Amino acid sequence: MINWTRWLMQVLAIILVMLVERVIGIPMLSIILTSLFCSRLNQVWRYGLLLVSSLIIAALFMLPLSRVVMILGASLLWLNYGKSIVASRFIRLILAGAGGAVVLMFSSYGGVHWQYLIYVFIVTIISFLGLKRRKLSL
Amino acid sequence: MLGSRNHLVSELLIIMVLVMLTAIGEWLGFVQPLTSSLERFSKPALIKLSQLVGLMNQPMVLTKKSWHAARRVQDLEREYSHALATVSKLEYVEQENQELRRLLETQERPQSGVVASKAISYGLPSVSVGQVEGISVGQPVLAAQNLVGLIETVSVHQSRVSLLAQNITRPILAVTESGVEGIVVGDGKKILLTEIPKDVELTVGERVMTTGQEFIQPRLLIGQIQEVIDRPTAPTKQAIIKQLVSFYEAPILEVQL
Numbered sequence: 001m002i003n004w005t006r007w008l009m010q011v012l013a014i015i016l017v018m019l020v021e022r023v024i025g026i027p028m029l030s031i032i033l034t035s036l037f038c039s040r041l042n043q044v045w046r047y048g049l050l051l052v053s054s055l056i057i058a059a060l061f062m063l064p065l066s067r068v069v070m071i072l073g074a075s076l077l078w079l080n081y082g083k084s085i086v087a088s089r090f091i092r093l094i095l096a097g098a099g100g101a102v103v104l105m106f107s108s109y110g111g112v113h114w115q116y117l118i119y120v121f122i123v124t125i126i127s128f129l130g131l132k133r134r135k136l137s138l
Numbered sequence: 139m140l141g142s143r144n145h146l147v148s149e150l151l152i153i154m155v156l157v158m159l160t161a162i163g164e165w166l167g168f169v170q171p172l173t174s175s176l177e178r179f180s181k182p183a184l185i186k187l188s189q190l191v192g193l194m195n196q197p198m199v200l201t202k203k204s205w206h207a208a209r210r211v212q213d214l215e216r217e218y219s220h221a222l223a224t225v226s227k228l229e230y231v232e233q234e235n236q237e238l239r240r241l242l243e244t245q246e247r248p249q250s251g252v253v254a255s256k257a258i259s260y261g262l263p264s265v266s267v268g269q270v271e272g273i274s275v276g277q278p279v280l281a282a283q284n285l286v287g288l289i290e291t292v293s294v295h296q297s298r299v300s301l302l303a304q305n306i307t308r309p310i311l312a313v314t315e316s317g318v319e320g321i322v323v324g325d326g327k328k329i330l331l332t333e334i335p336k337d338v339e340l341t342v343g344e345r346v347m348t349t350g351q352e353f354i355q356p357r358l359l360i361g362q363i364q365e366v367i368d369r370p371t372a373p374t375k376q377a378i379i380k381q382l383v384s385f386y387e388a389p390i391l392e393v394q395l
Contacts, residue, residue, distance in 0.1 A: 019180065019183050019184060019187055020187060022184060022258070022259055023184065023187045023191050023258070023260055023261070024259075024260065024261045025260065025261010026261060043152070047152060047156065051156065051160075054160070055172060055173065056176060058169075058173055059173035059174075059177050059180070060176070060180055060184075061262070062291055062293045062296065062298060064164060065160045065164055065169050065173070066157050066158075066160040066164055069156050069157050069160050070153070073156065073157065074153075076149075076153075077146065077149060077153065080146075080149070081142065081145075081146045081149075109262075119261070
């Protein structure tokens with residue numbers, strides 16, 4: 001049984017992160033959060049969240065919706081089924097966020113600025129330290 | 139193992155179907171009303187957030203600027219006195235111009251419109267105006283009457299800006315104060331005045347202005363010459379242009395229609 005309130009809170013958290021990332025320029029944390037939340041839901045709610053998240057990314061970042069769905073879908077699949085390639089779920093999640101964000105930017109704008117890569121690097125380090133310290137289960 | 143594989147295949151199929159459905163939705167125009175509504179609702183939040191980010195960034199900008207503050211003030215004082223002299227000359231020319239117009243009984247040329255806007259993103263420079271406000275690709279973006287970029291992509295309520303330093307695909311025709319003509323392009327980091335003949339002299343500090351082309355009015359200030367690059371092997375000279383204002387620091391931006 002899905003908890004509606006929890007689902008909405010997840011959507012709100014993603015929206016908040018997306019708004020901040022829109023000002024910064026690259027939706028890495030948004031992809032990480034979407035993949036993480038989606039992977040914990042059952043199929044109907046998972047794809048509902050994926051679509052809502054994609055729609056907001058597409059609107060805020062002025063990107064084609066189908067491309068965003070494709071990238072988020074690929075990140076989700078990678079997170080759930082990439083165990084045989086990368087065993088650690090945490091590293092898969094970070095790779096999904098960083099890879100997805102860079103591919104999305106590159107395919108849409110034809111390039112990625114070095115500032116974005118610094119942001120990706122910083123987010124990776126902070127996520128790594130933060131999650132390790134709090135020992136959050138992924 | 140087999141179960142996991144089956145799950146993977148089924149999820150892959152679902153995602154492919156979603157991608158196809160959204161692509162068809164985009165093609166049929168069902169997606170645009172949704173995204174434009176989201177853009178409209180998110181606009182105030184984006185403006186507030188970018189102002190907040192600007193405020194947070196302020197101490198860093200001030201620290202960076204304070205290194206050269208004394209010299210900058212001297213430069214500004216010199217430029218101010220120069221500007222005052224130019225203004226008095228222009229006032230005289232304007233008066234003369236108006237009298238000539240009156241004599242010729244010509245109507246004043248209609249001024250093209252200007253839309254004021256705020257920056258909503260720093261990573262992907264964007265402004266909070268779009269198709270609804272009459273914005274289209276190629277229009278110039280001004281900060282304090284200085285050309286800082288061109289509109290690159292337009293959606294219903296927002297537009298992405300290609301800053302002059304990143305503007306590789308849309309060259310801008312420009313002229314210096316001394317009348318040297320060239321083409322302004324970006325190399326990703328710097329703004330360059332290119333295609334300058336070898337035999338002409340350029341002075342550091344000269345102002346660079348637009349000469350006028352489609353969408354871009356003449357006499358829009360781009361910046362000042364900061365450095366002249368004259369490589370012996372190159373057929374033409376280049377100059378690096380320093381902008382006096384920044385897209386990121388301007389409280390308000392204007393888009394010329």
